[in-house]
Amino acid sequence: MQWFRITVETTTAAVAAVSEILTAAGANGVQVADAADPEHIQARTADEVFDWRTIPHREAGAAVTAYYPVDDQDAARLAQIQTRVAALPQAGFTAAAAGSVKTKIIADEDWSTNWRQYYRPVRISRFLTVVPAWSDYQPATQQEQIIRMDPGEAFGTGTHPTTxxxxxxxxxxxxxxxxxxxxGTGAGILSIAGTLFGAADILATDIDDQxxxxxxxxxxxNLQAQHIxxxxxNLLADVTEQADIIMANILTEVLLPLIxxxxxxxxxxxxxILSGIYRDKTAAITAALAQHGLVPIYTLTDGEWAAIAAKRQSEAG
Structure with a gap:
């Protein structure tokens, strides 16, 4: 089998947005090479040192790659991606975010090499580390908890600010x-993390069967996640139940109809918990929440991204 590889040259700040564009075009996930990678990969112990002078990595910008089976939709898929990437500056990103879009046909036997060479255990929060399924990585402390992921065709590492x-x-x-x-669970990282934090029940939804x-x-x-x-x-339109926490890490354009x-x-x-918000869209999200009786209790930011936790106004005291 052959695969249609699409790589978008972009900026660190736009990695999550480009990832969403490639995923919306039918990719199960994305591969990211980012100049910010040295900030995300941390030593397991005080004696372990990563010498980034000897580890190949980007010095500037980022590249986001996705793979699609070769079919008669290749040209239309590429045109859709190019159009959305070109529109990124209109969404508040710099002109550099809309970089080149490159393509290549690769053979099936090249697949695992193209993916596995990029993945090491990555600390994604204070107590969580994402570990490739084939790694023999073990927690360095009792407090560190592991999420094991099999990238297969694609792997979301969870290193992006939105996650x-x-x-x-x-x-x-x-x-x-x-x-x-x-x-919009995607690869399921947030749901799996929820089980590690002690959730009694988790429903994960996505409009995409892949x-x-x-x-x-x-x-x-992840044995602890079997009850997910x-x-x-389509967002919550087909969901009948209620929850203590509803979380959505998706782009602003999708959060607005969700609210x-x-x-x-x-x-x-x-x-x-709403994430994937461009910082300049925070006011729009806050206003939309207010229209439906919800007010922020926490707002966190990282670079050009923001996330908001909100409650009913009557319960926010």
């Missing part, structure tokens, strides 16, 4: 025993 902000808010809010809904398959595969790798339930759904659906799916004293 880190989501996890930081989840750590701040959870006390154990909560019911969670993970809207994303659900990736999440299902990753859940099987998966459901195909009106939130109150009906929140249990009393419930909280929503």
């Amino acid at each position: 880190q902000l989501s996890l930081a808010l989840l750590e701040m809010i959870m006390r154990g025993g909560e019911r969670l809904i993970d809207v 994303a659900l398959n990736v999440a299902r595969r990753n859940i099987k790798l 339930r998966l459901q195909p759904a 009106p659906q939130l109150p009906d799916h929140m249990l009393p004293q419930g909280t929503v």
Whole structure:
């Protein structure tokens, strides 16, 4: 089998946005080479040192790559991606974010080499480390918890600010025993993290069946996550249950139509965690929340990204 590889040259700040563009075009996930990688990979012990002078890595910018089976949709898929990438500056990113879009046909036997060479255990929050399934990595301390992931065709490492902000808010809010809904779960990282924080029940949804398959595969790798339930759904339109915490790490354009659906799916004293927000869109998200009786209780930022935790105004005291 042959694969259609698409690589977008972009900036560190736009990695999550480009990743969403490639995923929306049908990729199960993305491969990222980022000049910020040295900031994300941390030593397991005080004696372990990464000498980035000897480890190949980008010195500037970022490249986001996705693979698609070669088919009659290649030309249309490429045109869609090029159009959305070219529009990134209109969404508040710098002109450099809309870099070149390169393509290449590769053979199936090159697949695992192209992916596995990039992945090491990566600390993504205070207590969580994402580990490739084939790694023999073991926690360095009792407090460190592991999420094992099998990238297969693609691997979201969770190193991007949007994921880190989501996890930081989840750590701040959870006390154990909560019911969670993970809207647009993707590879399932946030849901799996929720189990490590003590969630009693988790429903993970996604409109993309391929994303659900990736999440299902990753859940099987994490014994503590076996109770996560998966459901195909367009945001919360097809969901009937309520939760203590609803989390969504998706772009602003998708968060806005999600917000009106939130109150009906929140249990009393419930909280929503919204990430993937461009910092210049924070006011728009806050205004949309207010229209539906929700107010921020925490706002975290990282570079050009923001994440908001909100509650019902009547319960936010």
